[in-house]
Amino acid sequence: xxxxxxxxxxxxxxxxxxxxxxxxxxxxxxxxxxxxxxxxxxxxxxxxxxxxxxxxxxxxxxxxxxxxxxxxxxxxxxxxxxxxxxxxxxxxxxxxxxxxxxxxxxxxxxxxxxxxxxxxxxxxxxxxxxxxxxxxxxxxxxxxxxxxxxxxxxxxxxxxxxxxxxxxxxxxxxxxxxxxxxxxxxxxxxxxxxxxxxxxxxxxxxxxxxxxxxxxxxxxxxxxxxxxxxxxxxxxxxxxxxxxxxxxxxxxxxxxxxxxxxxxxxxxxxxxxxxxxxxxxxxxxxxxxxxxxxxxxxxxxxxxxxxxxxxxxxxxxxxxxxxxxxxxxxxxxxxxxxxxxxxxxxxxxxxxxxxxxxxxxxxxxxxxxxxxxxxxxxxxxxxxxxxxxxxxxxxxxxxxxxxxxxxxxxxxxxxxxxxxxxxxxxx
Amino acid sequence: xxxxxxxxxxxxxxxxxxxxxxxxxxxxxxxxxxxxxxxxxxxxxxxxxxxxxxxxxxxxxxxxxxxxxxxxxxxxxxxxxxxxxxxxxxxxxxxxxxxxxxxxxxxxxxxxxxxxxxxxxxxxxxxxxxxxxxxxxxxxxxxxxxxxxxxxxxxxxxxxxxxx
Numbered sequence: 001x002x003x004x005x006x007x008x009x010x011x012x013x014x015x016x017x018x019x020x021x022x023x024x025x026x027x028x029x030x031x032x033x034x035x036x037x038x039x040x041x042x043x044x045x046x047x048x049x050x051x052x053x054x055x056x057x058x059x060x061x062x063x064x065x066x067x068x069x070x071x072x073x074x075x076x077x078x079x080x081x082x083x084x085x086x087x088x089x090x091x092x093x094x095x096x097x098x099x100x101x102x103x104x105x106x107x108x109x110x111x112x113x114x115x116x117x118x119x120x121x122x123x124x125x126x127x128x129x130x131x132x133x134x135x136x137x138x139x140x141x142x143x144x145x146x147x148x149x150x151x152x153x154x155x156x157x158x159x160x161x162x163x164x165x166x167x168x169x170x171x172x173x174x175x176x177x178x179x180x181x182x183x184x185x186x187x188x189x190x191x192x193x194x195x196x197x198x199x200x201x202x203x204x205x206x207x208x209x210x211x212x213x214x215x216x217x218x219x220x221x222x223x224x225x226x227x228x229x230x231x232x233x234x235x236x237x238x239x240x241x242x243x244x245x246x247x248x249x250x251x252x253x254x255x256x257x258x259x260x261x262x263x264x265x266x267x268x269x270x271x272x273x274x275x276x277x278x279x280x281x282x283x284x285x286x287x288x289x290x291x292x293x294x295x296x297x298x299x300x301x302x303x304x305x306x307x308x309x310x311x312x313x314x315x316x317x318x319x320x321x322x323x324x325x326x327x328x329x330x331x332x333x334x335x336x337x338x339x340x341x342x343x344x345x346x347x348x349x350x351x352x353x354x355x356x357x358x359x360x361x362x363x364x365x366x367x368x369x370x371x372x373x374x375x376x377x378x379x380x381x382x383x384x385x386x387x388x389x390x391x392x393x394x395x396x397x398x399x400x401x402x403x404x405x406x407x408x409x410x411x412x413x414x415x416x417x418x419x420x421x422x423x424x425x426x427x
Numbered sequence: 428x429x430x431x432x433x434x435x436x437x438x439x440x441x442x443x444x445x446x447x448x449x450x451x452x453x454x455x456x457x458x459x460x461x462x463x464x465x466x467x468x469x470x471x472x473x474x475x476x477x478x479x480x481x482x483x484x485x486x487x488x489x490x491x492x493x494x495x496x497x498x499x500x501x502x503x504x505x506x507x508x509x510x511x512x513x514x515x516x517x518x519x520x521x522x523x524x525x526x527x528x529x530x531x532x533x534x535x536x537x538x539x540x541x542x543x544x545x546x547x548x549x550x551x552x553x554x555x556x557x558x559x560x561x562x563x564x565x566x567x568x569x570x571x572x573x574x575x576x577x578x579x580x581x582x583x584x585x586x587x588x589x590x591x
Contacts, residue, residue, distance in 0.1 A: 322490070329445035329488020333467055341467070383468035383557075387480035388487050 025169035027116040030106070032098035035090050035148065041141035049142025052135055055284060056128075056201035057276045060269070061085040070146060071095070072153035076122050077229065080215060081158035083122040091148035104140045109178060111168070118168035120156065121175070121215065127203035129178045135201060175216035187294075194291030197284055204292075207233040207269065223295060225357070230424045231268035232361045234353045236292050240299035241356040243406075244306045251289035256282075257376025261345050262306070264352030265374050265382075267366050278375040309350035309405070311337065316404030323400035326393055330385065341380055350405040360417040363398050368421050386425060391418050429489055433458065434502030444490035449473045451489055452499060460500030460530040464559075471558030474531035475499045479542075481535045481557075500530040503537055513537055516575035517568070524562035531558050536572045544581025551583055 053059070062085045064073035072087040090097035096104065096114070103114035111125035112118060119125065131139075157163055181199060183192050198204045209217040210226040218224075225235035234241065244250075244262050254260035258274035266274040277285055296302065317324040327335075334341040335349055342348065349355060354362035370384035389397065395414045402411055411417075428439045431448075433456060440455045452458040452475070461484055464472030468483040475484045476498040503511035510518070513533045523529045532555065539546060539554045546554070551572055560568065573583040 325445045325490045326488055329447055329490060330486050333486070380467055380469055383483055383486060385486075387477060388482050389491055390493070393491055 021166075021169075024173070025118070025166040027106075027112050027118075029116045030100060030103040030114050032092075032114070033100045035092050035097035035144070038100070038144050039141070041145060045138050045141045046145050048134075048138035049140070051281050051284070052139050052201055053142055054276045055197060055280045056139075056203065057273055058088065060272050060276065062088050068149050068151060070143075071149040071151045073151070075154075078122055078158075078215060080162040081156070083120055083156045083158070084153040085123075086153050087149070087151055088143060089146050089149045090144045091150045094150050094152045095148060096143065097148055101137075101140055104143075105136050108136055108139075111172060111176065118165045118172075120158070120165075120168060121171060124203040124206045126176055126217065127200055127206060129176065130181050130196065130200035132180055132196070132200075139201075171214060171216065174214070188290070190287050190290045191294060193284075194287035194289070198288050198291050202288060204236070204288075208236050227361065229269060230361065230420060231270075231365060232357055232359055233270070234357050234362075237295045238298040240296045240301065240353075241358065242296075242299065242301045242353050243310070243356055244351055245299070245301045246293055246296045248286070248289045248293040251293055252286050253376075255285050255289060258374030259346075259377055261347055262351060264347055264354065265371055267354065267362055267371055271372055271374075275375045309337075309348040310407060311348075311350065312404050312407070316400050319403050320396055320400035323393070323396040326389065326397050327400060327404075330388065331397075334380065334382075344379060346379065348405070349401060355401055355405050356408065360398050360402070360411040360414045361420070363401060364394060364414070364417040364421050367394060367397065368425070386422075391415075391422065394418050431456075431489065431492060431497065432494065433497045434499060440489070442489060445488045447485050448475065448487040448489055448492065448497065449484040452484065452497075458499050458501050461534075462527055462530060464527070464531075469559075470528070471531040471535065472528050474534045474558060476502075476534060476538055479538060481538045498534075500534055503533065511537075512578050513540070513571070513575045516578060517571040520567050520571040520574060522564055522567040522571040524564045528558060528560045528562075529568075532560070532568055536575065540572070540576055540579055540581070544576050544579045545584060546576070547584045547586060549586075 059069060061074055061076060062070045062072050064085070065071070070087070070089045072085045074085045076083045076085065087095040089095040092098045099107075099114045106112050107114070107119060108125060108128040108131060110129065111121065111123065161167065181196060184195070187195075205217050205222060207228040208223050208226060209219075210221050210224055212218045223236040224239055226233055240246065242263060246263070250260045250262050254263065254266065255274060255277045257278060258266040258271060333339055336342075337348065354366060366382065367389070368384060368386040371382040373379065373381040385394075395418050398414050398417075399410060402408065428441050429444060431438045431440060431451065433452070438456055440451055442451055442455065449461055449463060452461055453463070461475050462472040463485065464470035466485045468486040471483065473483055473485040474481050476482075477487065477492075478495045500514075503513065505511060513536055517523065517529060517533060522532075535555055535558050539551065543550070551569065555568070555572070576583050
């Protein structure tokens, strides 16, 4: 009968699709090795690997306890559930000590563990796949010469269907573009080098590019700015809201020291990134600065000369009188024009990106949590005001700062930003 | 006039609302435990408790206080006026050299031990990190905090207990 034949056809079709999917999603385990069988490694190669590990800020995710570097365990909240970074020390049982080079390369380039399991793209192999052969060789040499630290990170169990790892194969089909990026002959060698580092191991887009509903970076909106762990990673392209242009020299100083005297200090997760970059080789950081200065060369700030800092004190005082009092008592000793800190070359609030951005998240969080001293220059740290100001006062002060130090429209979402920051604090 | 709740009492003070709490404590209320160190929230000599949380009183405008409760070093004494547990422990360990930072150290340590009298050594050190001592009596200060934790029925553990 026609119906039976159709049913058989559908069944056969499904079976064929399943077989194809299996063949695509399944990868063999790679035989373990004895950790003692790798190396010895050339010392210069290990040093190159250390430089690259800082550039990629491996420790940012893989170190939870500073006394147990790279032993994993740090939770990363994603919309699909919490991912725990794994142990990447060369411990044979719980780390990557039993991983031969081929397994390491497969993980970095294709997101597959030695066991054959698919790794979640919280591990940014969509960027690491662009690493060069030489970079992977150096990173492997550095990792395998770290002290092995036993310790299994909590198992990652994502919500619902996302806990089924073979689905990651489909994600990769859509979003993983394997291999190093081609050289762009229209650009300088340093730009190409900066792009290879930024798009590869440094994985800048991991925070600064918005993600789609499957958690993949939306390449059409590359560097448009995105939320990450409650902080707003601002745009790094023509949409940069900076009021003063990001030149190569300013970016270089910022990335290297955590402070651009023409803009502001690095805040939130970027503080840790700049601390790591402060120990990366000068020419690598400079190349990254060249790449991002080019990306931001069409931003509004690039079209005119440096403006004087905006200060609409009278307007802000009238709009937010209570906050003006709070500012005078809590903030002015450092941030009022002429305050001692300003005499030491710290930038005025008007030049920082947080107040210029199109949401209040970073401003609220900086007031609440404060800022550690930048990696480079010595000088004051910003204290935290979470226990000094209540939610209403925080909101008022944030609105006052936006009014006083920018000419942009008021933020509509300040209350939400405060509530979210408080909720994050309670965890 | 602004009403302040300090050490269990209400005070009416006639000051500008942007005046830092530290100045009001010292100049209006004669509570001189909290010290002026840097005036920039960097050193911790001015630390007081605001609803139980340690804050730099040099950066707290009185306008921010509302009904919240302030406690200073003076407010940590026992009801009969004898020194509080932390003061006794700091004296027993001779933790002060010049003494300028000590009021802030005691007040900040109080906030931790009230919440948790069995902290780890790392927790104690991280908690006290915002307060600076230029004489270098840190080891004695840490000993005093350990002693106080024991006097409060707890103690400072060397390392965190492993989670099961």
